[in-house]
Amino acid sequence: MIANSVDHRTIGTGTFRRTPGEALHGGPAGDHALRVEGLNVFYGKFQAVRDVDLAIAARKITALIGPSGCGKSTVLRCFNRMNDLIPTARVDGTVEFRGKNLYAPDVDAVEVRRRIGMVFQKPNPFPKSIYENVAWGARINGFRGNMDDLVEQSLRSAALWDDVRDKLSQSGYSLSGGQQQRLCIARAIATQPEIILMDEPCSALDPIATLKIEDLMRELSQRYTIVIVTHNMQQAARVSDYTAFFNMGEDRAGYLVEYGVTNEIFTNPKDRLTEDYITGRFG
Ligand SMILES: Nc1ncnc2c1ncn2[C@@H]1O[C@H](COP(=O)(O)OP(=O)(O)O)[C@@H](O)[C@H]1O
């Protein structure tokens, strides 16, 4: 298990080209939750992502932006080994978490996904009660504490407790879209992750529900590292601390164009491509 102190039983040691804390590709120096180096991803013979170096700041919000098909979801899925579930996918490179390469052969991918949770585009509660949706992940991970407390705390952290405290036994499907997405966030929180990955978490939600999730993200970033993929430029500008802009090459392989403090990327991009994208000239 990837405990707070690294457990050498399941997390292997990799070798890394750079020293911890060093900025990668203009991104943040300092405390990194993830360090990605030399990331290349293939689906069969097709190369979807090329040579990505990226360090994700701990307890900050990092937005991945870029035109559709440039590999944002693919990169995000590499951060918790979700691409393992796609038979044709092959990942080269290192994704370092707590000093260990997540792709070392002896790492348990299920444990990785507990420590690095994911929230998807479309809210996907289980066909179970609100309570069970939150308790489920903790239970299969062998949680032995007070489950009622864990469920309440997770729902409170997801800003959902006041909405559901009187109907915990009702189906997760009885909730609105925005509430369902907060339920999925509560479910991720209940497994006590360090990092939460979100792939366009608001794209199925109305503007009010979207703002509520954005507020929640800001709140959560005090305790968790958040990486969000978004199509919505305003959302990236509003919510994130750092922004990574990806584009596609002529062979359609995605690559990282520019990475830095969100305010800089949006007001003073270094690369012409970034400027063209954020001002809506393409994508
Ligand atoms: N499961 C898959 N099998 C084959 N190709 C895929 C798969 N998922 C994504 N791709 C391809 O990889 C590229 C990047 O996709 P994706 O990561 O979904 O981009 P984005 O999230 O930026 O829109 C696209 O060309 C897409 O068609």
Ligand SMILES: [Mg+2]
């Ligand atoms: Mg995507």
